[in-house]
Amino acid sequence: MTQRPKIKDVARRAGVSPTLASFALNGREGVGEETRQRILAAAAELGYRANPYARALRTGSSNSFGLLIRNLSNPIFLDVIAGAQEAAVSSETTILIADADYSFERERQHIERFAAHHVDGLAIAPVGPGESVDLWRDLRPGAPTVVLYATAPGLDDVIRVGPDARRAVRLAVDHLYELGHRDIAFLTAPRELMADHDRLDEFELACADLGLPPRPVFTPLNLAAVMERVTALLDSPTPPTAVITNSDYTAHGVYLAARERGFTVGRDLSVVGHDDLPTAELLDPPLTTIRMDGRALGRALFDRLSGADADRAGDGDPGDGAGRTEPVDHAEPVELVVRRSTGPVR
Amino acid sequence: MTQRPKIKDVARRAGVSPTLASFALNGREGVGEETRQRILAAAAELGYRANPYARALRTGSSNSFGLLIRNLSNPIFLDVIAGAQEAAVSSETTILIADADYSFERERQHIERFAAHHVDGLAIAPVGPGESVDLWRDLRPGAPTVVLYATAPGLDDVIRVGPDARRAVRLAVDHLYELGHRDIAFLTAPRELMADHDRLDEFELACADLGLPPRPVFTPLNLAAVMERVTALLDSPTPPTAVITNSDYTAHGVYLAARERGFTVGRDLSVVGHDDLPTAELLDPPLTTIRMDGRALGRALFDRLSGADADRAGDGDPGDGAGRTEPVDHAEPVELVVRRSTGPVR
DNA sequence: TGGCACGACTATATCGATTTAGTACCGTGC
DNA sequence: GCACGGTACTAAATCGATATAGTCGTGCCA
Structure with missing residues (x-):
């Protein structure tokens, strides 16, 4: 094993100058x-493979993207990562992955590190509504930015990718309504930490359409906090008969709280998750959930970051809606999977 | 937002030469x-923050490590990643994460990419016994190498980090023996794909000690393959009364197969997992498993990679054992968590 | 007093690629 | 026969840091 060959070696071997070799190779x-x-x-x-550091130094672009996840404990993000990497490998791009672990501080650190690394773009499932996105835009103005699972106001000028959150919520509420539920709790982050406003908004719309009182439950979305908050909820004089969570991962917290308080899931308390993780059907009882293809989301994310998607909405054409709320740029389809964690109200 | 300041700017401002500024900053x-x-x-x-590309170009070292996981679908690796990143952030190091997805080809691609990126070291949970480690050593001789969950022969000269696999297996076998099980199946990768030889070896030793016939079941460890193999196993004339899996993740496959064949886990078939994922206690029935602290493993991994661990075994001193099998360099402690997926044999 | 070592600091080369600014040559049109 | 334009190619500058090889002044010893 000698040294890695450099472009000079290639050039010499081909009997040309390094410049021409570079031209040809690119x-x-x-x-x-x-x-x-x-x-x-x-x-x-x-x-021969180009030294990415030399190239990045000269060109200022690094052939890499950052992917900053608000909470990597949630296994759905594994699929997203896998999908993104799959797409990345074929285009010789590196994806840097980081976990904010629900901490603004950590999120900031990672963004700064990404910026120092001159990543060409950032995909972020932000911890909060948008401060961190601003930081990123400050550090690398003009670089492509994709937000995942985030529809807070002020994010109109970045690319928004996520599940079809509005449809997901609608499916969940309708399903529960048909089972007779009239008091449905809806787990969501507190407003100051809420990145995905569409979810709550759609929940309120759906309730209004059905004549139900919306019952949002604000809680940090890590497992411990969810458990605590749901326990309190079940202890209240009028516990809800059903809960919609933002993910299967947080649904686990609901299961644990229910078990602790002697509620039987599916009978005393119906639960709807999101994501359809592999474990969803193995839980006791199997979880009713909103399925989404995480890998597809990952691929979409990468395509948007790299500009591989053919035609972005464009500046001139306002599109069809012109409604109050801008549609997101990529809404991954969702579908309802009914299992035994939801049942008729008793 | 102007440009990022360069070391020249710092030097100018301090009234010194760039060289001296570099000296001071380092x-x-x-x-x-x-x-x-x-x-x-x-x-x-x-x-000011140094441009990592310029630095890497000049010094040949990149302040980054690669972490290549054989199967990122298994959520235990999330904890490992989180632990490693936690340690990395404080030392301004970047960890590049990649998923081999149980494919040698992909593993190779990622190793080559890592090498081209001049990562300073590699931690790898290899798909197979060791070819990929050889590739890495070829590409970057001398760079630190940590193998995770791998004890195949030929890996003596790299740093080996993993759970205390021998003790884990022993705990599982002893537990099942006490419940009366005499026919215990042991899920493991086929020999040509087997990275962690200690597990199987210890299983055979444990069985010998107890006078049991060992019953290894060789199968690729992805979910689909496990399901298929276990289904066949349950269809055999003499199905085992208990199964030990290599992870909670693969235990899911066993649950699915058992369910499909009408076996009730915990009654007709006892199952012991490894890892104690958050979902383990929510499964139906709750899973008996061997708990390990994945974050701690991640931290250990990083420390070994970065040389932060005080004293490596060293070359001169062969250590205590001198026995047949070299001890691994870091064995993360494990403990048995008994739940309802294991029960007395009927 | 001359020489030498040492501390503090600087000028310049270098890492390996890309970019910029040419050069050499050939064919064409007038 | 000469200017012109274009193609194929090259020399040198450049990206931003660190490494190497000095320079310069001061103090100490012989």
């Missing part, structure tokens, strides 16, 4: 066809 | 105390 024009082949062959023979 | 000696303070102050005022 597919730029102004290189004779025969010479181009010779250069590519030389590179292949030597197993 | 804490090297040969800088007057007063001047050092002035330089540090200037850097702080400008919010």
Whole structure:
């Protein structure tokens, strides 16, 4: 094992200057066809791969994206990551993954680190409504930004990718309504931490349509906090008959709280999750949930980041809606999977 | 937002040469105390951060490590990642994460990418016994290498980190033996794909000690394959009364297969997992498992990679054992958590 | 007093790629 | 026969840091 070959070696072997080798390898024009082949062959023979640091230093772009997840404990993000990486590998791009662990401080640290690394773009499932996105825009103005699971106001000028949250909520509420539930709790982050406003908004709309009083339950969305908050909820004089959670992961917290308070899920308390994790059907009872294809979301995310998606909405054309709320840029389809955690109200 | 400040700007502001600024910022000696303070102050005022690409280009080291996971679908690796990142952030190090998805080809791709990125070290939970580790050593000889969950022969000269696999297996076997089980199946990868030899070895030892016939079940460890293999196992004329899996994740596959074949877990078939994922206690029935602190493993991994662990075994001193099998370098403690997926044999 | 070592600091080369600013050559039109 | 334009290619500058090889002044010893 000697040294990795450099472009100079490739050039020498092909009998040309490094400049021309660079041109050929980067597919730029102004290189004779025969010479181009010779250069590519030389590179292949030597197993040449450009030093990404040298390239990044010179070009200012690093062929990498940051992916900053608000809470990597939630396994749905594994699928998102897998989908994004899958897309990335084929385009020789590196994805840097970081976990904010529900901490603004950590989120900030990671963003700064990403900026120092000159990542070409950032996809972020933000902890809060948008401060961190502003920080990013400050640090790397003009770089593509994708927000995941975030529809807070002020995010109109970034690319928004996520599940079809409005439809998801609607499916859950309608399902519970049909089972006779009239008092439905809806787990959501407190407003100051809420990134995905569409969810709550749609919940309130759905309730209004059905003539139900909306019952949002504000809680930090880590497992311990959810458990605590739901326990308190079940202890209240009038506990709800059903709960909609934002993920299967938080549904676990609801299960634990219910068990602790002697509620039987599916009988005394109906629960609807989101994501359909592999474990959802193995829980006791199996979880009714809103399925989404996390890998597809990951791929969509990468495509948006890299600009691979053909035609972005564009500046001139306001699109169809022109309604109050801007549609998100990519809404991953969702579907309801009914299992035994939801049942008729008793 | 102007440009990021460069070291030249810091130097100018402090009235020194870039060289001296670099010395001061990297804490090297040969800088007057007063001047050092002035330089540090200037850097702080400008919010200077070194361009990692320039630095990496010059020094050949990138302040980053690769972490290559054989199967990121298994949520235990989330904890490992979180632990490693936690340790990394405080030392301004970046960890590149990749998922081999049980594919040698993908594993190879990621290793090559890591090598091209000049990562300073690699931690890998290899898909197979060790080919990929060889590839890595070829590409970056001398760089620190940590293998996770791998004890195959030929890995003696790399740093081995993992759960205390031998003790874990022993705990599981003893527990089942006490419940009366005499026919225990042991899920493990086929030999040509097996990275962690200690597990199987210890299983055979434990069985020998107890006078049981060992019953290893060789199967690829992805969910679908496990299901299929276990279904076949349950269809056999003499199905085992208990199964030990390598993770809670694969235990899910066993649950699904059991359910499909009409076996009730905990009654007709006892199951012991590994890891104690958050969902383990929510499954139906709650899963008996071997708990391990994944974050601690992640931290240990990082410490070993970065050389932060005080004293490595060293070359001269063969240590205590001198036995047949080398002890691994870090064995994370494990403990048995008994739930209802294991019961007396009927 | 001359020489030498040492501390504090600077000028310049260097890492490996891309970019910029050419150069050499050839064919064409007038 | 000469200017012109274009193609194929090259030399040198550049990105931002660190490494190497000095320079300069001071103090100490012989």
